[in-house]
Amino acid sequence: MKLSLISVLLASTSIVLASDVFSLTADSFDQFIAENSLTLAEFFAPWCGHCKALAPEYEQAATILKDQHPGIKLAKIDCTQESELCNQHGVEGFPTLKVFRGNSDSVSPYAGQRKADSIVSYMVKQSLPAVSLLADKDSHEKFKQADSFVVVGYFADQQSNNTFAQVADTLRDHFLFGATNDESLAQAAGIEQVPAVVAYKKFDGDDRVVYQGEFVVDDLIQFAKIESIPLVGEVGPATYASYIESGIPxxxxxxxxxxxxxxxxxxxTPLARKFKGKINLATINATTFGQHADNLNLKQQWPAFAIQDVVSNFKYTYDQASEITATGLIEFLDKFVAGDVNPTIKSQEPPEVQEGPVTIVTANTYDEIVLDDDKDVLIEFYATWCGHCKNLAPKYDELGSIVWNDADLKSKITIAKVDAPNNDVPDDVRGFPTIKLYPAGDKENPVDYEGDRTVQSLSDFVNKYGKYKVDIVAVGEKTTLVDDEDDEEEVHDEL
Known part of the structure; x- marks a missing residue:
């Protein structure tokens, strides 16, 4: 029997392309996680723009992994349908991605980029042991060549092995770690005394660096981070995060x-050797990334030099009226390390009077307002050109208005915002809008907001993480109700 063209087209519309991403519900989640040794789960909402952008990349990654690494599964959970399951796993924003390991209680946040190849690479690394056991000369030599930077431990006792395993577990998303208890391999590597840790790398002309400090986790982690960064690297999208995460200016x-x-x-290069571990030196392409000079308080005139303290976010600029020379750089870097260079602070003029509903913060008023220890301070870091910031503005103003017009709320909570590109603030802001809550009495531990951009969600966030546990929206609704009742009474009196 022949099918008409119309019937063929109608039939084709009922076909749903098979997905390699598993859709999970509260009924299937636990069993699926238990039956698979490694799962990346995406908690999403259909309306979320970031989730929509991730979807094709996530699907592509799932297909690649299915073909090349079938033991790694990618799953997704619709939080608009499975809200209880998402709450159970601490989901506060979309998309949230977490790595689950079978029957174990080990759950960790996904820390890679949201591109198919990055997802694949990240999950393959997750599938490997944090530490690869190097049993013989052949495996030892192959491992040393496995990447441009690898770390190998040489041990003879269990305690050193355990310490090294903690380091590897912490940095497993960034570097490869190998270990051996074979004394002959240590001798062949030129190791005279164990325990020992060696970084093998294919840059800077140093094929290996032996760790010289005390055998403690934090020091070993810092050693790996420092040695993994080239003496003179280049700042770009692929390297910026590693520079920031190093914690070094x-x-x-x-x-x-x-x-x-x-x-x-x-x-x-010689300056980088002198200041290694104290300052990371790197070039940056002014043609491609020249606009970043504005963020460092530099004019877009090349060459130009500045130091960013990645912890405080203060910037220290080399005088652009002076020629950049080796002698000048040595003097500038020496003074910086000694603490004799003042930061270059960029700040707008604060308003003479805060008229509300959202308090305006500048670099010069940041400490006074944001670090006010008596108040929960919700602050938005925005840019005037940011479309998402413009969309958020009326909702953020609405939240601010409730607080501003209630004397009790205003004494406990501040809703604030700062034009981040035009004010140097001590926060690591990588996108706009960024929203943080600085709780009263705990200013050293701000909480990042990752929820959807609604008045209710922002209110819930302040209620959950603030000191005063106030539901701002509920207060606003109560006030409105009282006002409405007053209006009705006034109308009744007139009648």
Whole structure:
């Protein structure tokens, strides 16, 4: 029997392309996680723009993993349908991605980029043991060549093995770790005394660096982070995060052509060796990323040099009226390390009077307002050109109005905002809008907001993490109700 073209088309519309991402519910979640040794689960909402952008990348990653690493599964949970399950797993924003390991209680946040190849790479690393056991000379040599930077431990006791395993577990998403208890392998590697840890790398001309400090977890972690960064690297999308996560001040040299870069790398290399572990030195392409100079309080004139303290976010600029020379850089870096260079602070003029409903913060008023220890301070870091910030504005103003117009709330809570590109603030802001809550009495532990951008969600966030546990929206509704009753009484009197 022949099918008409119309019937074929109608039939085709009923076909749903098979997905390699598993859709889970409260009924299937626990069993699925238990039956699979490694699962990446995405908690999402259909209306979420970031979730929609992630969807094709997530699907592609699932297909690649199904073909090449079938033991790794990708799953998704619709939190609009499975709210209780999502609450159970601490989901406060979308998308939230978490790594689950079979029957174990081990759950960790996904820390990679939201691209298919990054998801695949991240999950493959997660599937490997945190520490690869190097049993013989062949496996030892292959492991040393497995990546541009690997860390190998040589041990003879269980305590050292356990310490190294903690380091590897902490940094497993970033580096490869191997270990051996074979004394002959240690001797072949030139190790005279164990325990020992060696970083093998394919850059800077140092094929290996032996750790010299005390055998403690935090020091070993810092050793791996420092040695993994090239003496003179290049700041870009693929490297910026590693520089920031190192916790070490980052010195940028803006250059606009290859010849200029080569000349300055020659100048910077000996300085990088001198200040290793104290300052990371890197070039940055001024042609591509010149606008970043504004964030460092530099004019877009090249070459240019500045240091960013990645912890305080203060910037220290080299005088752009002076020529950048080796002697000048040494003097500048020496003074910076000694604490003799003042930061260059960019700040707008604060308003003479705060008229509400949202308190305006500038760099010069940041400590006074945000670090007011008596108040829960919700602050939005925004940019004037940011479309998402503009969409949020009326909702944020609505929340601010409830607080501003209630004397009791106003004494406990501040709803604030700061134009981040035009004010140097001591926060790591990587996108707009960024919202944080600084709780009263605990200003050292701000909480990042990751929920949807509604008045109710923002109110719930302040209620949950603030000191005073206030439901702002509920207070606003009560006030409105009282006002409405008063209005009705006034109308009745007139009648």
């Amino acid at each position: 980052l010195a940028y040299l803006f250059v606009d052509n290859g010849k200029q870069k080569a000349e300055f790398v020659e100048i910077l």
